[in-house]
Amino acid sequence: MRLDEYVDDLDRDESVELRKLAEEKSYAVTEFVDDARTRFDETLSDETLVGSTAPSVFVGRSSYPRVFAGLLSPVGDEDDAADYATTGEWYRHGYGIEDVFRRRTGLLNSTRRSNVDVYDVWDGFVGTQREVAIADRPVDIELGLDGRPGFDLDGTLEDIAAPRGPRISADSARVTENPSVPRAIEKTLSDDDWRAEGAMTYLYRRGFDVYQINNVLSVGALGQGEHRRLVPTRWSITAVDDTIGQYLRGTIRNASSIDRTLVWHADYMGNEYWVVATPGEWEFELIELKAPGSIWNPDPNGRLYMAADSEGYEGRRGYVEETSGAYYAARLGVLEALSERDRQAKVFVVRHATNEYWAPVGVWQIRESIRDAVEGEPVVAESFHGAVSELVPRLPVSMADLRRKSTMVAGIQSDLSAFGAGVGDP
Template identity: 85%
Template sequence: MRLDEYVDDIEQDDSVALRKLAEEKSYAVTEYIDDARTRFDETLTDDTLVGSTAPSVFVGRSSYPNVSAGVLAPVGDENDAEAYATTGEWYQQGFSIDDVFERRTGLLNSTRRSNVDVYDVWDGFVGTQREVALADDPVDIELGLDDRPGFDLDGPLEDIAAPRGPRAFAESARVTENPSVPRAIEKTLSDDDWRAEGAITYLYRRGFDVYDINNVLSVGALGEAENRRLVPTRWSITAVDDTVGQYLRGTIRNAPPIDRTLVWHTSYMGNDYWVVAAPGDWEFELLELKAPGSIWNPDPDGQLYMAADNEGYDGRSGYVEETSGAYYAARLGVLEALADRDRQAKVFVVRYATEAYWAPVGVWQIRESVRDAFDGEPAVAETFHDAVRQLVPQLPVSMAALRRKSTMAAGVQADLSAFGAGGDSSRSR
């Protein structure tokens, strides 16, 4: 299909529905918070001892190296505990922002302060947390809390940084069953001479998705003995995406390039994604456009926010400056698709976060959106330059502004008429 036909076929119904949901967000959030409070009040006993099933863990980054180590567990819905863990299944099931709020506000985060150096720690709260992270299924646990859970969600919606559940400090925690640990994870755990990068790659090659691996890394169960420590969840997610991405880039270094320019599109949770892949050696760029009124650009009367990072054939030597974890999540989705096809390409990903993206749900939605885009039938463009020119009218930015921000788009040879396409360039300042 030609790119112009592909663009004409894109449905806008989902965007309309998301905007309607965004307008009603305050009511949905309030209802979920009230429901969660009621469920916790009904479930907790007088001595605040909780029996639950934990599908996941959380490690905070505040006050590093003395961090908050947490066990995440639903209360009142233990039989469906696995559905509360963030995985690619949320995307496959079509979760909305609303659905993510419902799941996250129903998770109790039981925490204890811990130093990150935990190589030999397998008892107490941290030991329980590590057992939960290593198990291949949600684990039955018993928690002793020293206070009632605090929701910390009172106040204006715009003060809420991300959907999250109640938090309580734990006096005690123990696993009440014998958890099953996959053999591959046991191998990486027992080999404390193995660098973390090699262990991460080993697990990925054996079919573990990045969601499973970052939990294992987060609780300090990978790497050489002297380097094993708790890793804040946000850091572990990016570290795993980056490590797996570097491994996949290595597998395609000598692969032949794709033979034509292809364009994919998908949309999810108020985000539009365009992926342009053109013949040539590996090159990658992520360009993020964030509309006024969206979560990371909240002023509805403000200007469009633009951020971009890129790499060439040899990858990057340092952390990205503007797009943070989104870069590594998007790059992973691209590299998985190329490795599966045994091809390399220069790839330009554009993410447009519209005002319908009213709450941050995590980089998982970026990773899964890019993965899903490659499952669709692509459009065909004459050249990379032609693809970018035809995409500009679909974006809230002019060709001139795009060229000023994007390294890859800056190479597009355009005539004067192209500089006026796609709207007023003043919106992108």
């Protein structure tokens, strides 16, 4: 199918009423929090929670290096605890924003303040948190709670990487079963001389997805002994995406280039993604277009917000300036596809966050959307210039706006021959 025919099939249904940020946020958050409060009131008869099952952990970043270490556990739905952990399964199940809110607000975050230096800590609350993080399935725990959980929604959207449930201080925590720990994770734990980057890559090569690696890194269970620390969850997610991305970039350094321009598309949770790969040595750019009324640009009467970050063949030397963790999540999905095909390319990704994206769910939805897109059958364009020209009418910006913001699009005019089409497999 030709690209122009493909995009013509993607016209939006104009009869669908777009949800407004303020209305949806007020309604949905209140509904889910009320449901969670009722469930906790029915389950927590005293200050001990016995028989809970923890599928995941959380480490806060406030007041670093004295942070809140947390155990995340559903209350009243222990049999389905695994479904409360953020993984790619949420995307494969087609969960929407409401589904994510329901699961996140249903997780009790039992916390203790801890110093991040926990190199040899395997007892107490942090020890329990570590056992939960390294296990290959949700772990049964017993919690001694200090009071009742709080259900306030204080804090700005900027402070919330994804919606979360109530938090409560925990006096104690212990595992009530023998966790099953994968042998590969046991190997990384036992080697105090192994740098964290190498340990993460080792686990990834042995089939562990970034979600489980992130948990293990977050609880300070990776890296050289004296450097093992709790890593705030928000930081560890990006650190894992970046580290695995750099490893994958290394696998394609000497690979042949793709020989034609390919385009993929994905649409999820009010986010629209376009991935354009064109012949040449590795290069990557992410453009984010955030519509007025979307979660990170909430004024419905404001202007479209544009952000961009990029890298060349040698990668980046510092953290991105504008697109934050979205950059590393999107880049990972692209690099996984190229590494699997043993090819390299110049890759241009556009993310359009429409005003249907009314609440933050985390960068996992970006990672999984890109992964899913590039696993599908691409559409072939005549050239990079031709692909961008076809896509611009689908975007809320002009070619001139895109050229001013995008390094790759600005380079179209410099040497069109560099973006010629070919024939052959990607």
